[in-house]
Amino acid sequence: EIVLTQSPATLSLSPGERATLSCRASQSVSSYLAWYQQKPGQAPRLLIYDASNRATGIPARFSGSGSGTDFTLTISSLEPEDFAVYYCQQRSNWPRFTFGPGTKVDIK
Amino acid sequence: EVQLVQSGAEVKKPGESLKISCKGSGYSFTSYWIGWVRQMPGKGLEWMGIIYPGDSDTRYSPSFQGQVTISADKSISTAYLQWSSLKASDTAMYYCARYSSGWYAFDYWGQGTLVTVSS
Numbered sequence: 001e002i003v004l005t006q007s008p009a010t011l012s013l014s015p016g017e018r019a020t021l022s023c024r025a026s027q028s029v030s031s032y033l034a035w036y037q038q039k040p041g042q043a044p045r046l047l048i049y050d051a052s053n054r055a056t057g058i059p060a061r062f063s064g065s066g067s068g069t070d071f072t073l074t075i076s077s078l079e080p081e082d083f084a085v086y087y088c089q090q091r092s093n094w095p096r097f098t099f100g101p102g103t104k105v106d107i108k
Numbered sequence: 109e110v111q112l113v114q115s116g117a118e119v120k121k122p123g124e125s126l127k128i129s130c131k132g133s134g135y136s137f138t139s140y141w142i143g144w145v146r147q148m149p150g151k152g153l154e155w156m157g158i159i160y161p162g163d164s165d166t167r168y169s170p171s172f173q174g175q176v177t178i179s180a181d182k183s184i185s186t187a188y189l190q191w192s193s194l195k196a197s198d199t200a201m202y203y204c205a206r207y208s209s210g211w212y213a214f215d216y217w218g219q220g221t222l223v224t225v226s227s
Contacts, residue, residue, distance in 0.1 A: 046214060049211040089214075
C-alpha cells in the first residue's frame with residue numbers, strides 16, 4: 001500500500017504570507033496526486049489534480065508541483081478563507097486510493 | 109450543476125443495520141464512479157470503496173472489505189453505503205464523492221452523513 005506523509009502537521013502563518021505544504025509518497029505515484037481543502041463542518045473541496053492542475057474555480061494563488069514521490073502545494077498569499085486543513089491523495093494503483101494525514105494551516 | 113445530496117444524520121445502537129444514500133444530479137450518473145470516504149471525529153480522510161453505477165462494478169479498500177456494502181440504483185441515480193451490524197467505532201462522518209477518471213481525483217463531494225452509534 002502506498003503511504004502518503006504530509007508535513008508539517010500544522011503551519012501557523014499570517015494572512016498575506018506564503019504557505020508551502022509538502023506531501024511525500026512511499027513509492028512513486030507518477031503525477032496521480034490531488035490536493036483537497038477542508039474547512040470545519042464542510043466537505044473536502046478539490047483544489048489540484050494531476051499534481052499541478054487547478055480544479056474549476058480555484059484561485060490562481062493555489063499551485064501544485066512535483067512528480068514521483070515529492071509534491072508541494074503552495075498558496076502564494078494567504079487569504080482569511082484559506083485557513084483550513086489540506087489533504088493530498090493518490091490513485092497511482094487503481095483502484096486503491098490513499099489520503100495523507102493532512103496539514104492544518106492556522107492563523108498565527 | 110453537479111450535485112451529490114446525501115441522506116440525513118443517523119443515530120443507531122450497536123448491532124443495528126443502516127443504509128445511507130447519495131443522490132447524484134446534474135450529470136450522467138452512470139458514467140462516473142462514486143466513492144465513499146470516512147472521517148472519524150477529529151481525524152483524516154479514509155477511502156472506503158468505489159462503485160461504477162453503470163454496471164455496479166464495486167471495489168473496496170482492504171480495510172473496509174467485508175465491513176460495509178456499497179451499491180447503486182442507477183434508475184434513481186443513487187449510491188448507497190450499508191452496514192449489517194453497526195459498532196461504536198463506525199461513528200463518523202461519511203462522504204460520497206464523484207470520481208473523475210480524467211482528473212484522477214474526486215471532483216464533487218456530498219455534504220456528508222453523520223452516523224452516530226451509541227448504546
